[in-house]
Amino acid sequence: MAKQRITVCLPPVGPDGLKQAIGRAMAPFRYDREDVPHPDWVGEWDYWFVSGAGCLFDVRPGHEDDPRLVRHDDWTESAEDLPPSRCHGGPRGLLDLDTPRAAEARRAAGTWTAYHAFADRHPPALPFHHFEERARTLEPEHVREAAVAAFREQPLIQAIEADPALEERFTSDPALHLDEDQDTYVSRHVAAVLPTPALLTLDGRWVEGGGPDYQRTFNTYLDALPGDAMAVRVLYHS
Known part of the structure; x- marks a missing residue:
């Protein structure tokens, strides 16, 4: 309940x-x-x-x-x-x-732009589920631990985790959604307002x-x- x-x-x-x-x-x-x-x-x-x-x-x-x-x-x-x-x-x-949706569109567009400007300074990162699926085959007895370790080895993820403000803005798994094109990312967030x-x-x-x-x-x-x-x-x- x-x-x-x-x-x-x-x-x-x-x-x-x-x-x-x-x-x-x-x-x-x-x-x-x-x-x-x-x-x-x-x-x-x-x-x-x-x-x-x-x-x-x-x-x-x-x-x-x-x-x-x-x-x-x-x-x-x-x-x-x-x-x-x-x-x-x-x-x-x-x-x-319309006003709250427009405000969210501006915020989402700013987040998307900032993330890609930051991410372009590092090798591309893969989302967590990629490592989780791979770990199910390579480390079936320690799936979660192996996936987390491999995911966090990525330079981009390390850079984001080093700055709590960035992690709050970009989330701990940014490639999951922020690798979408900008219009798709913005539209998805506006629809949820x-x-x-x-x-x-x-x-x-x-x-x-x-x-x-x-x-x-x-x-x-x-x-x-x-x-x-x-x-x-x-x-x-x-």
Whole structure:
């Protein structure tokens, strides 16, 4: 059992009716619903809160005072003092989805460029899984130890490990993803900015998953959501 977040999409609703609307949308997926549709029924949640901490939405500039924006967090014990530019949800037309994606595109492009400028000063490195696969054949009784040792012998990896700031920026296995072309690398990171692990659509579909396909589905759906429809971050216990 763990807590997870979902983005709940709703028809237009005012602040007074928001929790009731979320409750109706979430109800079909409750563990202990009374009208169990099948003997093997397993629900998705047993309690939930409005909460977008860690995945807040940006507010479209000029609409910071709109009362339809969701600014309360039911999960925190004390009231959260959100800046006017952030919220837990609201009408799709009031949410700025492009600014955080643009910021991530700039950050990812900068990381990719910096990594390749640094990596070009060393022999090319191979990702860890290459050494792990080789060790399964050469050192079947000590796969992990042999793979780690061989991986860390690479000059580029040694140079990155020698500087904690570089390891934090480029990760401990940079060749795994940073050897992609720049457009692919940037697009992959931009696609991951907005999605929560699950999405509840206007027509009542609970969609979840990971990886590029789910992220594309999430972004495409949110981009196409009507401007007056609500998108709200919800924390649920599964």
